[in-house]
Amino acid sequence: MKQMKGLEGDTKSILKFEFNPKDGIDNPALSLAEDTDGKGLGEPRFYLLSKGSAETFGFCLHKELGCRGHVIRQVELGGLAQRRGLQDGDRLLQVNGHFVDHMEHCKVVEKIKASGNQVLLAVLDGGSYEAAKALGRDLSQMLPGDIRPRLCHVTRDKSGFGFSISGPEGAKGTFQLSVRRDGPAERAGLPSGSWLLELNGASVRSCSHTQLARKLKRSGSKMTLLVASSAAEEFYRLWGLRVTAALADASWLPFKVRKLHMVKEPEGYGFLLKEEKCSSGAIGQFLWEVDAGLPAERAGMKEGDRLLAVNGKSIEGLDHQQTVLRIRAHADQVTLLVIDPAGDEFYRSIGLSPLQFFEDSDPASGSCAPSLPSPNGSPGLCHLDVGPEGPGSWLTTAPATIGVAQSLRPEERRRLHQAF
Missing domain, CATH: 2.30.42.10 (PDZ domain)
Known part of the structure; x- marks a missing residue:
């Protein structure tokens, strides 16, 4: 099934090519008919991608001019995505059971990133996606009901x-x-x-x-x-x-990620950011010395909260100084995602990131990074990756690497703190 150029007058029409034997094999007749039943549409496909911490999922997620939906591109040859069956041009419909076709591109990227080393994707091939859109089909109805555990x-x-x-x-x-x-x-x-x-x-x-x-x-x-x-x-x-x-659907859990939006006052935000060792031995950024009456307290910050994200971007993998710079990126306001000690301990016990289950009910606040073009426009094997400014839709050539700041010694870590 293919749409001909120059026949765009009726965007609801799907064109069929029918062979007329009377005209001979070298001169087939072309007749146009509307495929209003959608029986020719493909079915959504489901892929569970599980990678190691040093691996990538092996694909790029694009938002392209003149092309609807979230487009799977640059499926890495021999990579995880290709081995599972993802194809170039597939449209992403679901991430971990959440319908995402209507979502902002950067939010979809963040959902994949928050999944950590495992993500369940539902995709539809590009031809079926465009045909369904032309027919006015509700794509969410093509997917099964709530199948999340x-x-x-x-x-x-x-x-x-x-x-x-x-x-x-x-x-x-x-x-x-x-x-x-x-x-x-x-x-x-x-x-x-x-x-x-x-x-x-x-x-x-x-x-x-x-x-x-x-x-x-x-x-x-x-x-x-x-x-x-x-x-x-x-x-x-x-x-x-x-x-x-x-x-899983974690909406019933008592442990919730909290979103704190603060506008800076002359006295500052009113909290201290410290780098400390978590109970698991990992290093985290924690919030202390919350000043009464200042923006941090009014936003709901509590002593001992662990910082998870700044302006909608995870700080996973960032050191103390990089986190400070991200908080200071906007001079007059900031949005933080935090979790209290009990919730932090719970998610560590089950080996999952609390960000994976965060649902943003106020998408207007925070920020989204735009999709970035391929470096120098050059082709290459690409993957969804984390750049120096946090998660985003990157086109990164396969040989490229992103530097990570050297770990500080324990005695240096104890001195890392910053007032805001």
Whole structure:
């Protein structure tokens, strides 16, 4: 199916080429007809990309003039994306179960970046995408319903956790939940009839019923469950995809990333940024000495919050000085994403970034980096990468590398702090 140039008068028309045998093989007749049923449209395809920390996903995401949608380009030869089946010209429809076709390009890039080393993409081939748009199809309706698993954090009360588990006798890894009404599990968002996939960040696929019972007892007064509905479990099974917490709906979790927008006053923002070691041993940027009555306190900053992003861009991989420069990039205002110590510890325990589950309900604040052109216009194998100014849609030639500031010695780290 192909659209001819010079016949753009009716943008709703999809052109079909029909061969007329009476005119001979060298002179086929061209007749035009409207494909109003959309039966020729391809189906969305789903890919779960899992990479190592030193790898890339192996593709570029473009926003192109004269081309609708978020376009997959420069699929790296032999790279992860190509091996899984992504193709040049595919249009990205979903990231980790979130429909993104209507979103700003930079926000889509940020969603992929926040996924860390694993991302679930839904794409449609370019021809089917353009045809669906011409027909006025709602692309979101081409995708399955909510197939995300759910991540729930349950706190025990005097009556227990409020759920029970059953499964076929002798079978491993098959556990269905029955949830008591008005109990802790129901209040935590645990759906009755769902299937248990992970307990406290660990898969239960190889567990027997007895082994799982022991794990539940060792959980103490709190536990985190990854569960999926029967429809979601069936979807992932049919596509051969492994369900993990990185793909989950985390809206029921009590641990939330907070967005703080501050306008600077003559006294400053009213907080101190310190570089400190986290409980995991990693280095983080923390917020302390929040001054009463100044913008930081009024925005909701709390002592000990960990800084995650500045003006919509993750500070992952940045050192203290680079973070300070990013905060100072706009002289009179700044937007920070932060998480409190309890939430920070929770996400570390399950090995996921809290940014992965952040939903921006106020897209007007913060900032987005524009897509950048390929250096010198030169061709090359490209990948989605993090530039010196943070995540963005980069076209980076394969041999190119981005320098990382040398780690400071422990005695130097202790002196890193900056008042704002």
